[in-house]
Amino acid sequence: MKFIVATILTMLLSFCACLFLPWWSIAIAAFAVSVLIPQAPAASFLTGFVGLFLLWGLLSFWISTKNDDILAHRVSLLLLKSDSPMLLILLSAVIGALVGGFAALTAAYLRPAGAAQIDK
Amino acid sequence: MRSIPFLIFGVITLSLIFWLDNSWTISGQAAPAFGKFLSPQEGLWRNAEPTDRDYSADLSFKQLKGKVNVYFDERLVPHVFAEQENDAFFVEGYLHAKFRLWQMELQVYGAAGRLSELVGKKALPLDRHMRRLGMVFAAENQVKEVEKDPQTLAACNDYTAGVNAYIESLDQGSLPIEYKLLGYYPEKWSNLKTALFVKYMSYELAGQENDFEYTNAKSVFSASDFDKMYPLMMDSLDPIVPKGTPFPNPGVRAKIPASANADYFDTRDSTDLEEQKPDPANGSNNWAVSGAKTKSGFPILCNDPHLGLNLPSLWYEIQISTPAYNCYGVSLPGGPGIEIGYNDSCAFGETTAYRDVRDYYQITFKDDSQKEYWFDSQWVKTTSRIEQIKVKGEPDYFDTVTYTNIGPVMYDKKYNGDRGTHNKCYAVRWSAHDPSNELKAILQLDKSNNYSDYLAAIAYFHTPGQNFAFASKSGDIAIWDQGNFPAKWKHQGDFVMPGTDSTYFWQAMIPQNENPHLVNPPRGFVSSANQMPADTTYPYYLGLNYPIYRGWEINKRLGAMSNITPEDMMRLQTDNYNAFGEMALPVLLKNIDQPKLNNDELQYFDILKTWNLRNDADSRGATIFVLTWDSLETIVWSDELTKSHLSLLMPESGTLLEGILKDSAFKFLDDINTPQRETLSDDVTLAFKKAVGVARLADSMGNLEWGKFKDTKILNLARIAAFSRLHLPVGGGSNCINATKEQHGPSWRMIVSLSPETQAYGVYPGGQNGNPGSRFYDNFIDTWVPGKYYLLWMMTSSQARDQRVKWKMTFNSGA
Numbered sequence: 058m059k060f061i062v063a064t065i066l067t068m069l070l071s072f073c074a075c076l077f078l079p080w081w082s083i084a085i086a087a088f089a090v091s092v093l094i095p096q097a098p099a100a101s102f103l104t105g106f107v108g109l110f111l112l113w114g115l116l117s118f119w120i121s122t123k124n125d126d127i128l129a130h131r132v133s134l135l136l137l138k139s140d141s142p143m144l145l146i147l148l149s150a151v152i153g154a155l156v157g158g159f160a161a162l163t164a165a166y167l168r169p170a171g172a173a174q175i176d177k
Numbered sequence: 178m179r180s181i182p183f184l185i186f187g188v189i190t191l192s193l194i195f196w197l198d199n200s201w202t203i204s205g206q207a208a209p210a211f212g213k214f215l216s217p218q219e220g221l222w223r224n225a226e227p228t229d230r231d232y233s234a235d236l237s238f239k240q241l242k243g244k245v246n247v248y249f250d251e252r253l254v255p256h257v258f259a260e261q262e263n264d265a266f267f268v269e270g271y272l273h274a275k276f277r278l279w280q281m282e283l284q285v286y287g288a289a290g291r292l293s294e295l296v297g298k299k300a301l302p303l304d305r306h307m308r309r310l311g312m313v314f315a316a317e318n319q320v321k322e323v324e325k326d327p328q329t330l331a332a333c334n335d336y337t338a339g340v341n342a343y344i345e346s347l348d349q350g351s352l353p354i355e356y357k358l359l360g361y362y363p364e365k366w367s368n369l370k371t372a373l374f375v376k377y378m379s380y381e382l383a384g385q386e387n388d389f390e391y392t393n394a395k396s397v398f399s400a401s402d403f404d405k406m407y408p409l410m411m412d413s414l415d416p417i418v419p420k421g422t423p424f425p426n427p428g429v430r431a432k433i434p435a436s437a438n439a440d441y442f443d444t445r446d447s448t449d450l451e452e453q454k455p456d457p458a459n460g461s462n463n464w465a466v467s468g469a470k471t472k473s474g475f476p477i478l479c480n481d482p483h484l485g486l487n488l489p490s491l492w493y494e495i496q497i498s499t500p501a502y503n504c505y506g507v508s509l510p511g512g513p514g515i516e517i518g519y520n521d522s523c524a525f526g527e528t529t530a531y532r533d534v535r536d537y538y539q540i541t542f543k544d545d546s547q548k549e550y551w552f553d554s555q556w557v558k559t560t561s562r563i564e565q566i567k568v569k570g571e572p573d574y575f576d577t578v579t580y581t582n583i584g585p586v587m588y589d590k591k592y593n594g595d596r597g598t599h600n601k602c603y604a605v606r607w608s609a610h611d612p613s614n615e616l617k618a619i620l621q622l623d624k625s626n627n628y629s630d631y632l633a634a635i636a637y638f639h640t641p642g643q644n645f646a647f648a649s650k651s652g653d654i655a656i657w658d659q660g661n662f663p664a665k666w667k668h669q670g671d672f673v674m675p676g677t678d679s680t681y682f683w684q685a686m687i688p689q690n691e692n693p694h695l696v697n698p699p700r701g702f703v704s705s706a707n708q709m710p711a712d713t714t715y716p717y718y719l720g721l722n723y724p725i726y727r728g729w730e731i732n733k734r735l736g737a738m739s740n741i742t743p744e745d746m747m748r749l750q751t752d753n754y755n756a757f758g759e760m761a762l763p764v765l766l767k768n769i770d771q772p773k774l775n776n777d778e779l780q781y782f783d784i785l786k787t788w789n790l791r792n793d794a795d796s797r798g799a800t801i802f803v804l805t806w807d808s809l810e811t812i813v814w815s816d817e818l819t820k821s822h823l824s825l826l827m828p829e830s831g832t833l834l835e836g837i838l839k840d841s842a843f844k845f846l847d848d849i850n851t852p853q854r855e856t857l858s859d860d861v862t863l864a865f866k867k868a869v870g871v872a873r874l875a876d877s878m879g880n881l882e883w884g885k886f887k888d889t890k891i892l893n894l895a896r897i898a899a900f901s902r903l904h905l906p907v908g909g910g911s912n913c914i915n916a917t918k919e920q921h922g923p924s925w926r927m928i929v930s931l932s933p934e935t936q937a938y939g940v941y942p943g944g945q946n947g948n949p950g951s952r953f954y955d956n957f958i959d960t961w962v963p964g965k966y967y968l969l970w971m972m973t974s975s976q977a978r979d980q981r982v983k984w985k986m987t988f989n990s991g992a
Contacts, residue, residue: 075219080213117215117217124228127954149217152211152212152215155193159189163190166186
């Protein structure tokens, strides 16, 4: 439950942050949620990872679909040497996920070991 | 706090962000900043516009004096209605920027010699070339002229303001995708950039000359051989102004310098330069037929400019309507106005004149400092200009260019077109450096109501020389070979000239009214296809190296046609008939020694023999013909051309053909490197055998058919294959009216029937939106490839609710 709330909050905060700040503010958002909602480090990493994977993955998927994948066909051919919109969307999701995951993980180590268990 | 893991993962996180926020070169390939680029809210996904995007908007700008309504039709062509004339140019600038900003900027960076800033050191040779040619110098001179003319200055100021209004609305996320890929940001636009764009077009259309190659040829070949290889005029020439037309006595008589024999014609100096050149195929067709020859009884004007085929396209369709005039046509993103199009009274179009307006003069400097040079028996001081070229990822490169009274010293010991060191210095005299205001010609042309308006308008067009075709609803048709052309003596400017002596200068420009022209001729049509504008009875020297076959074919067909309809003109404009093939094929067939062919070769011979003389996309005969003729040219000329190490020009195809037709023992047929004397049949048979070798290979890959062999493509301006359209099944080629080559051809096709209700058709191979993520990026290509056209719509303001209107942008005056 805490995991789900934390993940959704990471998604919302990242989205809002990127409305005003550059893309890497997703790291700040993931870090902040990890501070606000204490979890064990592994769980924190997953929160950041899954949250951004879903946010960037779903957004790019939705955008590409409304675009009939016109641009994704071209850019995947350019960057990945393979005409595969899905691969490009996946890559976007993974990149966001990595940044979000490591940012959240970093914040988890602000607490002493086992501190998150007490709140569980 | 668990410090060690915190620090480790903190550093990992920050490093990841740093790595993803910057662009790197990965195994030789430039890669974008992946974090920025793949972000759905900032990167490429922002450019993936929904296919049902709503382009309507309500905007306000304080620079506007009145209201402007822009109605977009379903092809995203804007119909601009402005209450105040100059507001139309503001909006044109805004729209050019909105839909084609990257292309505009890239072309101007190229013209200004600034590509190294964007792509690094590999662009340095091209940048130095542009700086030394004096492109920025030319643009600065143009701006000074524009500033003297209130009409043009106001149009440019408004245009620039419109472009900047759009740029100001951008942020990182809303940039065109190419900026995100290459990692830069747009700059503010200026009148200087508009002038640079005009000079960019001048470079593409009047940058062509072969002075160094001809000078080298003069040093290697005898005078009579030179004349055979590069004749003054070819037999099959059908000039723009028909042969036999009397010309008035010339107002200027160019005097041959006293020393010309010793210092010019008879010298055997050579050069070691290899120049960057614009595409030699840059040319076009245009024609106008009078009402006497049309079904409607009203004139029809047609134009198809032949240029590099790129995405985004050079052209942008637009309608501009003000209380004073309504004009529809194609504009060039980079400046105001409509270059090719029609209004309520007349239609106009251009082809390139191919006149030699760029000459080189050899400079004798006092010493390596280049501070003084010998001229008219004294040492004259030079000025210099330090060109600072910024290079991405490296320190700035500085190039000092010396300026003489002739022009910039383009080639000297420090710059040799990138071909090693060299001891000779050449200054360039280019008419594009002279003060002029070509934009005024365009702006006036857009408003012209009749022949005299047209004539007054084109008088402002100095460089590049263009053949302006004209037709009016009142029944006039005309064509003028228009430009500011130097009055030259025979062969002046074909070779490098001595720069020590003012007698070699251009003595005067040909008076405007003496430019070749044809107005309402008895034959009922005017045309141009880059052929010589007149024959050698014209009292001024016209230079060498004009293509002749398209012009010949167009005139032959128009002469035979009557009751012409726009559909007839569409068929003519897209015609794949190879006029050169008609004359050359019999020569080839007669001289291929069939007993010497093996079974395989005989099969290909059969295909060649049965070729229908059309370069259709599915033709195999066309491929074999082109291969055989190209091979023949190489066999005939390469022994002569490679005799010295100097750079020499391959003679025109027509020169070889006419040489052979006049004399089957044409002297160049012999291979000078072999003891025996080759005959025409030896050469042609060998050429055919070599051609079969290539044809067989293509055939095995399924690429023997002409469309597949030629492999026409529309290439993205940054050469990004994924943003291009490749493997287009199109016919045509050199010497066909449909002059579509591999990456070059009709960049716009237009047909205007000037009946009271104008009927106009047009198409270009591209789309109105320069965003590769838009469905309007390349949608016109599928119409252009099979030779189809769109019906053009000159909208009236009362049609605001017409179902053809899909979106509306309102530009209000005010903050």
